Amino acid sequence: IRAERSYVMIKPDGVQRGLVGEIITRFERKGFQLKGLKLFQTPEDLAKEHYKDLASKPFYGKLVDYIISGPVVAMIWEGDGVVASARKLIGATNPLAAEPGTIRGDFAVEVGRNVVHGSDSPENGEREIGLWFEETEVVEWTRDMTPWLKE
Ligand code: DAT
Ligand code: MG
Numbered sequence: 027i028r029a030e031r032s033y034v035m036i037k038p039d040g041v042q043r044g045l046v047g048e049i050i051t052r053f054e055r056k057g058f059q060l061k062g063l064k065l066f067q068t069p070e071d072l073a074k075e076h077y078k079d080l081a082s083k084p085f086y087g088k089l090v091d092y093i094i095s096g097p098v099v100a101m102i103w104e105g106d107g108v109v110a111s112a113r114k115l116i117g118a119t120n121p122l123a124a125e126p127g128t129i130r131g132d133f134a135v136e137v138g139r140n141v142v143h144g145s146d147s148p149e150n151g152e153r154e155i156g157l158w159f160e161e162t163e164v165v166e167w168t169r170d171m172t173p174w175l176k177e
Contacts, residue, residue: 029104029105029106030104030105030106030107030108030109030148030151031061031102031103031104031108031109031148031151031152031155032102032103032104032108032109032112032144032145032148032151033100033101033102033143033144033145033150033151033154033155033158034053034101034102034103034112034116034142034143034144034145035098035099035100035101035142035143035158036049036050036098036099036101036141036142037092037093037098037139037140037141037142037143038092038093038094038095038096038097038098039092039134039139039141040099040133040141040142041065041096041097041098041099042096043133043141045133045141046099048133049099049129049141049142050099050101052115052129053101053103053112053115056111056115057105057171057175058103058104058105058108058111058112059103059104059105059167059169060101060102060103060104061102061103061104061164061165061166061167062100062101062102062155062159062163062164062165063099063100063101063102064099064100064159064163065097065098065099065100066097066098066099066100066158067094067096067097067098068093068094068097068098069094070090070094072157072158073089073090073093073094074090075157076093076154076157076158077089077090077093085138088138089138092138092139100158100159102155102159102164108151109144109145109146109147109148109151112144112145113144113146114128115128115129115144116128116129116130116142116143116144117129117130117131118130118131119137119140120137120140121133121134121135121136121137121139121140121141122135122136129141129142130142
């Protein structure tokens with residue numbers, strides 16, 4: 027079985043506000059491994075597919091408009107427990123409820139501008155990676171610090 031992966035995305039507000047380096051740093055220094063990375067202007071049909079489970083919500087249209095309002099940084103992060111851990115690093119959906127020290131807790135004030143996305147299950151991680159990345163964009167490599175992170 028393959029290692030656990032999460033689809034993490036810096037949303038257009040995070041890119042515009044200059045938070046790209048800050049956000050990548052938090053995953054990098056935690057010890058997860060970057061397996062894919064691109065700056066990407068999202069087509070509307072992809073944004074709709076990504077959030078299709080929310081299609082019946084009143085905010086769905088605004089959510090799609092927000093996601094396509096500028097480039098995103100699309101990432102694949104890999105590691106044991108990465109899905110749940112990434113959600114902890116990101117913080118609660120509503121930034122005012124997100125703990126200080128989390129990305130949303132530190133950098134956002136509104137649910138409609140909450141800076142970053144992280145998959146909510148390993149299954150959805152794989153689904154989302156399949157939506158956002160071509161197979162040739164996923165890089166296989168070994169992070170040299172692995173023996174310093176894991177016994
Ligand atoms: P999360 O992004 O924490 O996984 P989600 O999957 O429930 O949260 O919702 C996806 C995004 O939709 C979320 O990041 C922001 C937006 N959203 C969720 N609930 C909302 C609400 N009540 N009003 C406006 N936007 C909302
Ligand atoms: Mg979600």
